[in-house]
Amino acid sequence: MLQFAKELYPINRSITGVGLRQTLERIGKEIPELMVRSVPSGTKVFDWIVPDEWEISEAYIQDASGRKIVDFAENNLHVVGYSTPVDLTMSLEELNSHLHSLPDQPDAIPYVTSYYQDNWGLCLSHRQREGLQSGNYRVVIRSRKFHGVLNYGELYIPGASEEEVLLSSYVCHPSLANNELSGPTVLTFLGRMLSKRKNRLSYRLVFVPETIGAICFLHSELERLRTKVSAGFNLTCIGDERNFSIIHSRLGSTLSDRVAVAAARLITPTFREYTFLDRGSDERQYCSPLVDLPVVTLCRTRFYDYPEYHTSLDNFDVVTAQGLEGGYQFVLNCVELLENSHRFRTRFPCEPQLDRRGLYPTLSNGPSGASVNLLLDVLAYCDGNHDAVAISEIIRRPIEDVSRALETLLSHDLIGL
């Protein structure tokens, strides 16, 4: 996964354009069934209008000596996203109103965009900015906005049931590793795995430009999604090694919320839970009042809560192979819990006769112990109303113990659907 993320890293993504398409193509190499959707500029999607496509070839600042001191060719972050074209010479004072830097992080180039208002600007480290001498500078941005399309990728993996799990991440940030490449990377590899095996549930994976892309996707099939989606997860900032985090859904008590907590607990007792008030990614759209899908956002360290967020420091010092593995495991746990979220029922009234199945000691003072109790406790709540996660909560046993007991009970035909 790390290799894949590094391959995508240099591409200059935005919410539209060639970088976005290249990214979707590269993802499509891993999961060939991925459909790339196109929504024309100007399309009305709920309260929004799909913006013009943005294209950029060059952006730099030259000092009086003609030396390029800030150059988009060196780092995608040097130009404000969706900058309008410019070719001007101006004083440092004039230039300053178009420069962005971070006094508190003097070595970091900030990530700045202006999607819906014509503007232009350049980003640089505060250390470099402080070194600028007064005098004239030439600023060149060779870009254009034009009536084009917005793209997003969608992969539907049909399962035994039409009940659907929505998995979403975003592909509109240029060279930023944790926010954002960790999300589409984990999602791509998860999609590859899911499409190779038989699943009980159906899965819908979407790779969207954040906000406007999620809105386009929702606009395309809101009613169907509201009928079919029983759980969903938005993946973001899921490749660092620091933490495991859940941003709960708007109402906080959906199946996704319960599953995410159980999935995190499988990895660590010290994960972190946020309410919807701490949201900031596409859960904003998925959980909005008239949409209200049961979507929870999964992170390792939440955006805003790590210092490198939205700067050039969000690189492969932050995102690691181990970090991505942990994120993948987190989402996979959610998937497996959902795949196993059957609500089993005992096959007959009263306890079954476990001893003739070798599951209970035949002598009344024989060793029964923990495993028999576990089996009986799990069985006691196989009443058709509780899935594994709920049973785990009631009997206060780890979900993996409950799953093991359910397997034993199933293999002896003591429970069914």
Next chain:
Amino acid sequence: MLQFAKELYPINRSITGVGLRQTLERIGKEIPELMVRSVPSGTKVFDWIVPDEWEISEAYIQDASGRKIVDFAENNLHVVGYSTPVDLTMSLEELNSHLHSLPDQPDAIPYVTSYYQDNWGLCLSHRQREGLQSGNYRVVIRSRKFHGVLNYGELYIPGASEEEVLLSSYVCHPSLANNELSGPTVLTFLGRMLSKRKNRLSYRLVFVPETIGAICFLHSELERLRTKVSAGFNLTCIGDERNFSIIHSRLGSTLSDRVAVAAARLITPTFREYTFLDRGSDERQYCSPLVDLPVVTLCRTRFYDYPEYHTSLDNFDVVTAQGLEGGYQFVLNCVELLENSHRFRTRFPCEPQLDRRGLYPTLSNGPSGASVNLLLDVLAYCDGNHDAVAISEIIRRPIEDVSRALETLLSHDLIGL
């Protein structure tokens, strides 16, 4: 308001009679639409029978020298309410069984009544009582009970909706300031204000003799009230400066309960909440099982919880202009919260595009800050199920911030009913 209360103070009110009518007339000068209702003595109202009207002209004790030592002309409290007539000379020993005083508050004249059982008595300070010499005393009470009427005042202020707010206080206590004049005073001024402006909700204000008057009022139109009243407040002991208090409704979780808490919180974080087990005023009737109106009692310091309660010390040392103002503001807060208790819904799925309305920074690193977050958080819960009070509880922001955000969202047509 203080002036108004002082004007009402000398009137000798009881649950029937001329003092009650004078009080309703004086209130009617401020709110001319007030209807004065009359219920004949002997009328059966649920389990009760409206008592005879009571009239009193004189009541005094003369000592052996003919000096009036206790005189109703000096203080209404000197005679037990509803005393039967008497003109007798008797020893101090005999007299004592008809005297009421408070050993623990030697300077206070107690307030005593005997509405439903024939009896007579006089009330005096314990200090004066202890000074009485043995010997003969003449006791004169010139009173009569006769088939008359019980009166109460009712003011209906129609609003845009027929949904109704019940506001009640009582007018049967003689010269007592906090319990009782604070209640009708605040209610009168609130009625004057409400009847001068357009309201979303309709308001029904009642000025009743406590208990029997509330029962007469409920009897007159219980079924209609049960259909129309969505919230209600009983006002008592609402003119001192000591505290702000809520006596919750019988079941404790009506709209009125939630609104009262939010209204108190707008004034102070240290208000006090009582359960229905601490009740003692007309909430006893309004919340009784087969009535069950959503009524909460609002006080500054609750009856029983201030030492001057039901004595001659409950005067304008306890009730002040500032105390009444605070009480008025408390009830007004409830009214305004109810006026604004719409359950708004967002106009479209997904977040709206706030930047093109000037509500969101156009540059991604622009100043967003608290006000944008507030707007988005409020909007997230405008799902048709939550009113301002509920949203305030969920997003843990003061109700005034939520109201401000709702106004902004309304003015941009981002939410509706």
Next chain:
Amino acid sequence: MLQFAKELYPINRSITGVGLRQTLERIGKEIPELMVRSVPSGTKVFDWIVPDEWEISEAYIQDASGRKIVDFAENNLHVVGYSTPVDLTMSLEELNSHLHSLPDQPDAIPYVTSYYQDNWGLCLSHRQREGLQSGNYRVVIRSRKFHGVLNYGELYIPGASEEEVLLSSYVCHPSLANNELSGPTVLTFLGRMLSKRKNRLSYRLVFVPETIGAICFLHSELERLRTKVSAGFNLTCIGDERNFSIIHSRLGSTLSDRVAVAAARLITPTFREYTFLDRGSDERQYCSPLVDLPVVTLCRTRFYDYPEYHTSLDNFDVVTAQGLEGGYQFVLNCVELLENSHRFRTRFPCEPQLDRRGLYPTLSNGPSGASVNLLLDVLAYCDGNHDAVAISEIIRRPIEDVSRALETLLSHDLIGL
């Protein structure tokens, strides 16, 4: 009750057989309406098959000198329940694999059974076992298993309503006092009392062999029980003086759960509550998913939680007259709370006029005090939705105070059904 328990003590009970029948006969002398049911060996009951009947006449170990050193004639516990016949001479080493003793309780003979797997064994104190010399021993068990019947006793006491309370205990343990004779003893005396008086509810008392007997009983009329039983209690270990304990039902919030808590609180504030995870008696069957009767287990000290459990030390040092009395009172409290679990409603809107019924002081400053407040508080929740237990919880007053107030209100016709 103690005498009755002592009479039953020597009988060699098992899950089938003559000892079980003798026990049911003796119970039938106290409650002649008791029906003794018979279920033939081999009958399929849900997942179980009724085992063969077991008969035993002799069981002993002889040492080399021919002396009987362990003899079933001396203590029923000396033989493993359902032992197959044997008459063999063997070395101490061989013998040891068929001996059961408790190293931690060297003076206690353990209670061991092997109902569903052919096996044989003998139980003795660890102290005696340690004294055994190497050498040859003769082991004799004269027993047989044959196609017979399993018996259980059932007593139905019809009440005014067909709504039914299930009371269950078990009768399959040989000479053990707390677990088990305390249960059938308390149940027998309760049945005698209930069958002599008129009850509002109907009662079904069952005396079953544990597990298989409860399953047979449930199998015989599950659908009817699921319709009629509104509460139920399983009685076990209810004759010692140590504690009062509740094992809650599977879902934990049935009428039985609430009643058991109120019943225990009538006796002591320090009773103990267990969840269903701590179960171990016939609540395992009664609460199993497809049965799901509202059954709570009542104990004094719960099985497993007293050291003498399942050993010869569980005798009349543990079970006492006072212990049985306390257990009887505990169950009786449950019964009386159920008998009185009406949901009364006030007869009219608003408070009634209590003074003309002598229930309220006529002078406003007269002594009202706790009893008037109690009456009014209870009345306030007589809304047709709350029974005595619920009112007790809401107004935070002991159930006996609430019951007293309800009687007063009923006698004045202030409440009804």
